[in-house]
Every structure is written in structure tokens, then in C-alpha cells.
Amino acid sequence: MCRRAITLLFFSAVLGLPALALAQPAAPDAQAATQAQITALQQAVKAAQTASANAQSAGDNAWMLTSAALVLLMTGPGLALFYGGLVRKKNILGTMMQSFAMMGLVTILWAVVGYSLAFGHGNWFIGGFEHLFLKGVGLNPNLDYAPTIPEQTLMIYQLMFAIITPALITGAFAERMKFSGMAIFLSLWSLLVYCPMAHMVWGVGGLLNNVGGRFPSLDFAGGTVVHITSGVSALVCCLYLGKRIGYPHTKMQPHSMVLSFIGACLLWVGWFGFNAGSALAASGLATSAFVNTHFAAAAAAIGWSIAEWIHNGKPTALGAISGAVAGLVAITPASGFVQPMSALAIGLLAGFFCFFMVFIVKKIFGYDDSLDAFGVHGAGGTLGAILTGLFAACVINPVFGKNAPVGGIDGNWHQVMNQLAGVGIAWTISIVGTLLLLVLVDKLVGLRVSAEDEAAGLDLSQHNEEGYDLAT
Amino acid sequence: MLKIEAILQPSKLDAVKDALLEAGIEGMTILEARGHGRQKGHTEFYRGREYTVDLLPKVKIELVITDDQKENTLQAIISTARTGRIGDGKIFISHVDDAIRIRNDERGEAAI
Numbered sequence: 001m002c003r004r005a006i007t008l009l010f011f012s013a014v015l016g017l018p019a020l021a022l023a024q025p026a027a028p029d030a031q032a033a034t035q036a037q038i039t040a041l042q043q044a045v046k047a048a049q050t051a052s053a054n055a056q057s058a059g060d061n062a063w064m065l066t067s068a069a070l071v072l073l074m075t076g077p078g079l080a081l082f083y084g085g086l087v088r089k090k091n092i093l094g095t096m097m098q099s100f101a102m103m104g105l106v107t108i109l110w111a112v113v114g115y116s117l118a119f120g121h122g123n124w125f126i127g128g129f130e131h132l133f134l135k136g137v138g139l140n141p142n143l144d145y146a147p148t149i150p151e152q153t154l155m156i157y158q159l160m161f162a163i164i165t166p167a168l169i170t171g172a173f174a175e176r177m178k179f180s181g182m183a184i185f186l187s188l189w190s191l192l193v194y195c196p197m198a199h200m201v202w203g204v205g206g207l208l209n210n211v212g213g214r215f216p217s218l219d220f221a222g223g224t225v226v227h228i229t230s231g232v233s234a235l236v237c238c239l240y241l242g243k244r245i246g247y248p249h250t251k252m253q254p255h256s257m258v259l260s261f262i263g264a265c266l267l268w269v270g271w272f273g274f275n276a277g278s279a280l281a282a283s284g285l286a287t288s289a290f291v292n293t294h295f296a297a298a299a300a301a302i303g304w305s306i307a308e309w310i311h312n313g314k315p316t317a318l319g320a321i322s323g324a325v326a327g328l329v330a331i332t333p334a335s336g337f338v339q340p341m342s343a344l345a346i347g348l349l350a351g352f353f354c355f356f357m358v359f360i361v362k363k364i365f366g367y368d369d370s371l372d373a374f375g376v377h378g379a380g381g382t383l384g385a386i387l388t389g390l391f392a393a394c395v396i397n398p399v400f401g402k403n404a405p406v407g408g409i410d411g412n413w414h415q416v417m418n419q420l421a422g423v424g425i426a427w428t429i430s431i432v433g434t435l436l437l438l439v440l441v442d443k444l445v446g447l448r449v450s451a452e453d454e455a456a457g458l459d460l461s462q463h464n465e466e467g468y469d470l471a472t
Numbered sequence: 473m474l475k476i477e478a479i480l481q482p483s484k485l486d487a488v489k490d491a492l493l494e495a496g497i498e499g500m501t502i503l504e505a506r507g508h509g510r511q512k513g514h515t516e517f518y519r520g521r522e523y524t525v526d527l528l529p530k531v532k533i534e535l536v537i538t539d540d541q542k543e544n545t546l547q548a549i550i551s552t553a554r555t556g557r558i559g560d561g562k563i564f565i566s567h568v569d570d571a572i573r574i575r576n577d578e579r580g581e582a583a584i
Contacts, residue, residue: 253523312517359520
């Protein structure tokens with residue numbers, strides 16, 4: 001009671017004094033007092049503004065650092081467990097190491113040159129060398145991208161995307177690739193395919209950037225940059241390397257659905273950092289992306305399960321978690337552009353479509369995409385990119401200006417064409433870049449393990465270890 | 473002395489074990505096993521790929537008993553392990569020449 005009275009008294013004094021002074025403009029003393037009051041108020045307003053900006057900056061930074069950690073969680077242990085459970089037990093460590101190696105290799109490359117190539121100023125296709133060895137990347141914000149967080153936060157957050165993208169490809173050549181060949185191939189891939197694609201879509205002056213690009217294409221969190229590039233490159237890899245020995249007649253069933261299940265659930269959780277973090281601030285847009293991400297994953301899990309139930313008679317656990325991942329992939333480019341009901345639709349469609357790619361299309365063509373990196377990420381990413389052009393709504397993200405139509409449902413059908421341009425470029429750079437690097441690395445150190453090593457398993461042949469010691 | 477080897481459904485292990493204890497059988501060895509008889513296997517599906525699993529999980533109980541315990545023992549196993557469906561398992565009986573208790577060199581029936 002007492003404090004409220006004092007506050008009231010204070011405000012009436014602050015507000016009342018100038019009013020009183022204005023009422024008697026004649027007195028010079030009063031005028032000076034008014035001036036002093038105005039100056040004091042201006043200072044107070046300025047201090048309040050600074051405090052509020054600092055608070056926003058602190059909030060944004062807290063969320064972005066959390067998001068960066070969540071995205072790393074997607075690779076290790078998320079993806080490592082998801083893929084690790086799906087291979088035979090003689091290959092679990094080899095498979096997990098392929099993901100883990102990216103956490104080491106890509107980090108170093110990103111610090112040295114990758115960040116600069118993706119986010120530096122360059123041309124339509126690739127950034128420059130201005131940030132070589134992270135030159136100039138400090139604790140001040142980079143106003144081109146995220147005005148409220150330190151540039152190092154942006155850099156480390158984007159690094160986590162650069163790590164998971166090549167790790168996704170490893171699902172296609174599981175159980176048969178040499179560790180050395182894999183390490184060289186994916187390191188080069190991250191520089192030759194990932195960095196240019198990231199620059200084209202997100203970099204200032206990029207060809208596909210939705211602000212000022214030649215084909216303004218919408219990709220909120222990396223549908224083209226992450227999932228189409230990794231998925232399509234995965235297809236090229238499994239076609240180039242050929243099938244595993246014995247495929248499809250030998251039994252190659254997942255050795256631990258439990259590990260895969262945990263991995264998929266960690267992916268789902270990590271994806272909140274991936275998509276909602278892509279707002280680059282703790283904003284309403286982040287909430288929107290968070291909700292959409294969750295809705296699409298749920299709808300796709302249901303979609304895939306229904307399709308499987310009808311097609312095979314029973315819904316499987318592997319089907320449900322694969323569906324959830326497919327939904328997460330498809331919503332990635334759309335997450336910050338669409339409304340929640342659109343996210344449900346995108347998820348459901350992705351569940352059906354990726355089921356179709358994995359169950360039907362793979363069987364028809366007979367390629368050995370061992371863990372369905374193409375069927376889920378390539379196919380789901382492509383579908384998601386196109387549906388983003390359809391469902392993007394101005395009310396969620398007025399990316400082309402206030403009240404300007406964004407996607408097809410807003411009336412801007414041309415956006416679907418721009419999305420297709422983005423998809424086309426992502427497919428092209430992935431196919432050409434991957435093929436080129438595969439041939440090069442094959443000549444350099446070889447890509448595929450020998451038949452004996454493949455029979456013994458990657459754990460023993462590549463690392464001299466075993467995942468499980470069942471004898472002791 | 474007789475050796476009884478009974479191959480059972482894993483879900484029946486606890487009931488059989490209790491019945492044997494009740495019948496006065498004190499020692500037994502239990503092995504986790506895989507196999508099939510006329511039952512054959514089942515199919516599993518992983519992302520649409522079909523795998524036939526023809527070796528199913530089973531447990532095998534091994535007992536060595538005196539000749540006069542034979543009928544009691546068999547009754548205990550059969551009455552608890554039988555469901556009447558295919559896959560209930562089998563029992564094999566064979567003669568044992570000798571038994572030795574490693575701890576103190578006891579021999580024959582005294583050792584079992």
C-alpha cells in the first residue's frame with residue numbers, strides 16, 4: 001500500500017510539474033525547470049530503451065545458444081543412435097563414428113574457411129574469404145543476419161547445421177565405406193556442396209536469397225540447404241558405391257530398434273533448435289516455427305503408420321519413427337512461413353510420400369540406400385520445399401513486405417516456380433559435386449572396403465573395436 | 473541316473489521351475505537357446521523389407537536325476553509347459569554314466 005502511494009506521488013510529480021509549468025509560460029524560472037524536467041525524462045526514456053534492447057539481446061542470445069546445443073544433439077547422439085540401431089551389430093561403431101567424425105572435421109573446416117564461404121560477402125554462388133580463420137567474427141552482431149546476437153553465436157549455430165548435413169549422407173553408404181575415404185569425401189563435400197548452397201539460400205547476395213536474390217526462394221531452416229543436398233548426394237553415393245554384398249537376399253535387419261527409437265526421439269527434440277532457432281531470435285516467429293515443427297512430426301508419424309497399416313497389415317515402430325523424421329524434414333523449409341494447420345497438412349503428406357518412396361520406389365529401382373537417406377531426406381526435402389511455396393502465409397512471416405502475398409494460398413503462385421528453381425539448383429549442385437568428389441576420392445584412397453572387411457564389419461575392420469562384448 | 477533335457481517356450485520357464493522344485497528336484501541348469509521344430513518361424517518387416525525368422529527363442533532345462541524321480545519330474549514339466557499348441561517343446565531322456573561333485577570328489581547319485 002505504502003509503496004503504491006509513493007509511486008503514485010512520484011508520477012503525479014513528474015507528469016504534473018511540466019503541466020503546471022506550461023500553464024504559466026511567463027515565469028523564466030519555471031521555463032528552466034521545465035527544460036530540466038524534459039532533459040531528465042529524455043534520459044530516462046533512453047536508459048529504458050537501452051535496458052530493453054539489452055534484455056532482448058540477452059534473451060535472444062540465450063535461446064540461440066540453447067538452439068545451437070539442440071542442433072548438435074541431433075547429430076550426436078541423435079543421428080548416431082538412429083543410424084546405429086538400423087545397421088547390423090558388427091557395424092554399429094563404424095556407423096556412429098561416421099557421424100561423430102563430422103563433429104570434429106566440419107568444425108575445424110568451418111572455423112578455417114567454411115563460415116566465410118557460406119556467410120561472407122561474395123557473389124551469387126559463394127561467399128568470400130573475408131572471415132578466413134574467423135577474422136572479424138567477434139561478439140558484436142552481424143547486422144546482415146542477426147542484429148541482436150553476437151556474431152560468434154550465429155557462427156556456432158550455423159556450424160551445427162554444417163555438421164549434421166554430411167552426417168545425414170552416411171545413411172546411404174552404411175556398412176560398406178572406408179573410414180578414410182568417408183572422411184576425405186565428406187570434408188570436401190562440406191566445402192564444395194554445403195557452403196555454396198548455404199550461401200545461395202541464406203548468404204547476403206545469394207542467388208536464392210528471399211531478400212534480393214535472383215530467384216527469391218523460401219527456405220526457413222534448410223530444406224534445400226540441408227535435406228535436399230544431403231538426400232540427393234546420398235542417392236548418388238549409393239548408386240556409385242553399389243549394393244552391400246548379399247543385398248537384398250541376405251538378412252540385414254536392424255540390430256537394435258531400441259537405439260533407433262531413442263535416436264529418433266532425440267532428433268525430434270533437437271529439431272526444435274533447428275527450426276525454431278532459425279528465427280535467429282527468441283521471437284514470436286520462433287514460437288510459430290516450434291509449433292509447426294511439432295505438428296508436422298506428429299502428423300507424419302500418423303501418416304506413415306496409416307499407410308503401413310493398410311499396405312502391410314501392421315503399423316511398425318520403425319515406420320512411426322521414420323514418419324516423424326520425414327515430417328520434420330518436410331516442415332524444415334516451411335516452419336517459419338506457414339500456419340499450424342498447414343503444418344499438419346505438410347506433415348501428413350510427407351508421411352505418405354516418404355512411405356511411398358521407401359516402400360515402393362526403392363523396390364522398383366533396387367538401389368541400396370541402406371538407411372533411406374534419400375527416401376526420407378531427399379524426397380521429404382523436395383516435397384517440403386515445394387509445399388512451402390504453396391502454404392507460406394503473409395500473416396505468419398511478411399517476408400516480401402507488409403500485406404504482400406507470400407505463397408500460393410496468399411495468391412502468389414509464382415512462388416512455387418521460385419521454389420522449384422531452388423530445388424533444381426540444389427539437385428544439380430548435389431549431383432555434380434558429389435559425383436566429382438566420389439571419383440576423386442575413389443582414385444585417391446578408395447571408397448569401398450574389401451569384401452573380407454565388409455564381412456567382418458566396419459567396427460573390426462576400420463577401428464579394431466567391437467560395439468558389444470557379449471562374452472564378459 | 474538320467475539326464476533330462478527339456479526345450480520349452482520361454483514364457484513357461486518360471487512355472488516349470490517352480491513345479492520342479494515342488495517335485496523335489498534341487499539342481500538344474502538353464503540355457504537360452506534358439507531353434508525350431510515343426511513350428512517353423514515367423515516373418516518380420518522393417519521398412520517394407522520382409523525377413524523370415526526361422527530360429528525362435530527357446531529355453532532349455534537340463535537336469536540329472538535318479539531313476540526313481542523320473543515320472544515325477546516328467547509330470548511336473550509336461551503339466552506346466554503344455555499349452556496344446558504347436559511349439560510347446562520336447563523332452564529328451566538319456567542315461568548318465570557317472571557324476572562327480574567337484575568340491576569333494578563325491579561320486580554317483582550322491583553327487584547330484
